[in-house]
């Protein structure tokens with residue numbers, strides 16, 4: 001194995017979840033840059049996507065398997081970067097999952113899994129790359145959070161918790177790492193125009209509730225689902241525009257701790273700063289779609305019909321039954 005070669009002066013950038021969505025947009029943006037050595041990681045099962053997309057490894061682009069929640073894989077990839085190229089200079093914790101469920105619809109293992117992937121895994125990767133960054137007295141940690149990390153959303157309970165937790169750790173780390181010139185940033189996308197919402201995970205109980213108009217939480221899911229889909233379809237931001245923000249953070253001499261990455265992230269961040277908390281929560285509550293119907297067992301027939309029509313889009317209207 002070749003020894004560390006730092007003389008080339010390349011920055012070693014490790015990106016998690018790089019085979020799709022935001023991670024892929026970032027990889028594509030960075031590949032042409034000759035001052036970077038990219039270690040693009042994805043779950044083993046997803047590595048084939050790189051090839052399908054015509055994205056091949058070369059001297060400066062290395063495709064590696066990494067399930068972020070697997071200790072041995074984390075250690076292996078970080079060790080390789082240290083042994084061959086002198087250590088990770090920029091770590092981008094992008095991989096993430098989102099469970100869509102109210103608290104009552106989550107089993108403890110689902111909560112653990114959400115926290116493991118979005119919170120514990122980035123932390124463990126950071127722990128692995130810090131010793132070499134401290135030795136070099138430079139480095140960058142970029143954690144992809146979310147607007148969900150500054151304002152919690154109903155039906156996304158554990159997702160919000162995981163991103164809030166990531167924000168808390170990043171903030172503490174920002175102070176801890178200043179003496180070693182290691183910059184810590186949290187990039188906060190809001191809604192991105194993409195089909196990532198299709199990747200969100202419903203639990204068995206949240207699925208059942210979504211499908212059952214008589215379930216007490218049905219309206220929560222139904223209305224939030226439509227709201228989020230609408231916002232994502234009409235969002236101004238794209239994975240490419242957020243990737244551009246991340247690159248700016250990578251290259252900025254003195255990057256801020258928090259970086260809102262979409263127009264709605266700026267707006268909500270601003271409202272969160274200027275409005276007293278009780279006012280902020282009250283306004284948001286009243287803005288929730290059809291909030292008067294949430295939890296109401298006597299919902300209008302018209303709304304039930306609407307729900308059934310959306311759930312059975314292929315059926316002619318005459319076949320859509322109202323329970």
Ligand SMILES: NC(=O)c1ccc[n+]([C@@H]2O[C@H](COP(=O)([O-])OP(=O)(O)OC[C@H]3O[C@@H](n4cnc5c(N)ncnc54)[C@H](OP(=O)(O)O)[C@@H]3O)[C@@H](O)[C@H]2O)c1
Nearest residue numbers: 017021022043046067068094095096146189190192196199
């Ligand atoms: N899209 C949005 O509107 C939005 C908004 C705010 C924040 N974010 C955040 O932005 C980041 C990227 O999201 P995205 O929109 O690009 O979502 P996405 O398209 O669903 O991509 C998520 C990525 O994470 C990877 N991943 C999931 N579990 C993993 C694991 N155990 N080990 C390794 N990789 C794993 C996925 O790999 P596989 O394909 O192999 O599963 C995928 O590459 C996430 O942290 C997300 O929370 C997204």
